[in-house]
Amino acid sequence: MDIWVLRLGHRRERDVRLTTHVALVARAFGCDGIILSGEKDDSVIKSVRKVVEKWGGPFKIKYERNWKKVIKRWSGKKVHLTMYGIPVDDEIKRIRRYKNILVIVGSEKVPSEVFELVDWNISITNQPHSEAAALAVFLDRYFSGKELRRKFEDAKVEIIPQKRGKKIIKLK
Numbered sequence: 001m002d003i004w005v006l007r008l009g010h011r012r013e014r015d016v017r018l019t020t021h022v023a024l025v026a027r028a029f030g031c032d033g034i035i036l037s038g039e040k041d042d043s044v045i046k047s048v049r050k051v052v053e054k055w056g057g058p059f060k061i062k063y064e065r066n067w068k069k070v071i072k073r074w075s076g077k078k079v080h081l082t083m084y085g086i087p088v089d090d091e092i093k094r095i096r097r098y099k100n101i102l103v104i105v106g107s108e109k110v111p112s113e114v115f116e117l118v119d120w121n122i123s124i125t126n127q128p129h130s131e132a133a134a135l136a137v138f139l140d141r142y143f144s145g146k147e148l149r150r151k152f153e154d155a156k157v158e159i160i161p162q163k164r165g166k167k168i169i170k171l172k
Contacts, residue, residue, distance in 0.1 A: 001099040002076065003031045003142075005135065008067050009108040010038035021132040022105060023048045023061060029139035030147035031103070033060035037067035038107065056155025071117045076100025078118040081134045082110065085121035092141045095120060103138065105131040 005026040010019050015038075023034045023044070036044065040063050048061045064070050071078060077098045095101070104114060115121055124134040139147060160167040 001032070003099075003101045003103065003139075005031055005034040006067060006070055006102055006104045007034060007036050008038065008104060008106045008110060008114070010036050010041060010044070011107060012039045012041045012043075015107045016041065016044060018130070018132060019044050019107065020047055022135060024051065025132050025136045025139070026103075027052065027057060027059040028147075029136055030143050030150060031139065032058065033062065035062045035064050035070055037064055037070065040065070054156050056152030058153065068113070068117070071102065071104070071114070074102040076102065077120070078102045078104065079120045079122055079138070080104040080110075080114055080118040081124065081131065081138055082106070082115070082121050083123050083126050083128060084115075085123040087126075088122050088124055088138055088141055091120055091122060095122075096142060101142075103135065105135055107131070 005022065007019055007022055019036065019041070026034045027048070034048070045061050045063065048059075052059045052061075077095070077100065079095060079101055081103060104118065106114075122138065124137045156172045157168050157170055160169060
């Protein structure tokens, strides 16, 4: 399975926190990696790599200035998450048939060309919302909740679920 996220139009001064959250959602909810486009931001890349080093997983993060090249070269299906798309529940069964998917989320105004380059324009809701939330809902629907119990290889720490309090164990 190869599921990646393409984060369009990252802006260093404005989007650092939200882009980091999009990457963390992608990792935690079962994606193989994220490709950032827009302004190159080594702080986001470094931050996400530190999370992977500590919490595990084979998750990758890359930068590509040219988002159009990423979309055109992607060999699988392309899903653009947008509030203008078809509701996720109307299409998720068809999308689940594919295991090589590029999920595209914007930050600034998404170029209209994106809507034409993808296989699906999918909405989580037709109201303004966060791209991190949209990605989480989409991935949860795609994986049918199985991603929530995933174990991450090479983790140095792991949380032990507790009714109250916090328990983290060191694995390495």
